[in-house]
Amino acid sequence: MSSPLVGIIMGSSSDWPTLENAARVLQDFGVPFEKKVVSAHRTPQLLYDYATTAQPRGLKCIIAGAGGAAHLPGMTASMTTIPVLGVPVQSKALSGVDSLYSIVQMPGGIPVATFAIGNAGALNAGLFAVSMLANEQPELAEKLKAFRDKQTAKVLESQAEIEK
Ligand code: RP5
DSSP: OOOOSEEEEESSGGGHHHHHHHHHHHHHTTOOEEEEEOOTTTSHHHHHHHHHHHTTTTOOEEEEEEESSOOHHHHHHHTOSSOEEEEEEOOTTTTTHHHHHHHHOOOTTSOOEEOOSSHHHHHHHHHHHHHHHHTTOHHHHHHHHHHHHHHHHHHHHHHHHHHO
16 A cells, blocks of 8 residues: 555545545546544644654645634645645534635635635645646546546547537
8 A cells, every 4th residue: 555645634524525536536536545633632642643744754745624713724735745635624603604605715825726605616625636636647647637638538539428
């Protein structure tokens, strides 16, 4: 088993159905990853340990998903210099707008790349991680190109279908 290049963390196991979308992308592209529940406010020591050891353990980026007062991505980014990709999980009370604002409104100096609310955001965070890794891995860049080509072909096919 190769050591993980991407870490997926989430504030609660209830976030997994969303973050699973990122995991599926990484799996499909053959990118080794790990997944873990790490809560900024319920397991702060675990978050500290995770974030401060991420880079020396070989992780190239961290996908961090959380909902509500979603400080997990920002806190993670404050303790590591590897890129943090924030996924706002759709919350029950405010449909994820709270999560989005908590993640996207980082003060200048500590960036978190912020994605769309929910499943699309997690999927795109997975693809973004692949895209970053593809800079150093030509084989992965080829796979990404094939993925895009397939997507394009699908749209063109659907166009042909409605023109019948
Ligand atoms: C956040 O609170 C988690 O990221 C989750 O989205 C939200 C609700 O957590 P649970 O009450 O489902 O554990 O910390």
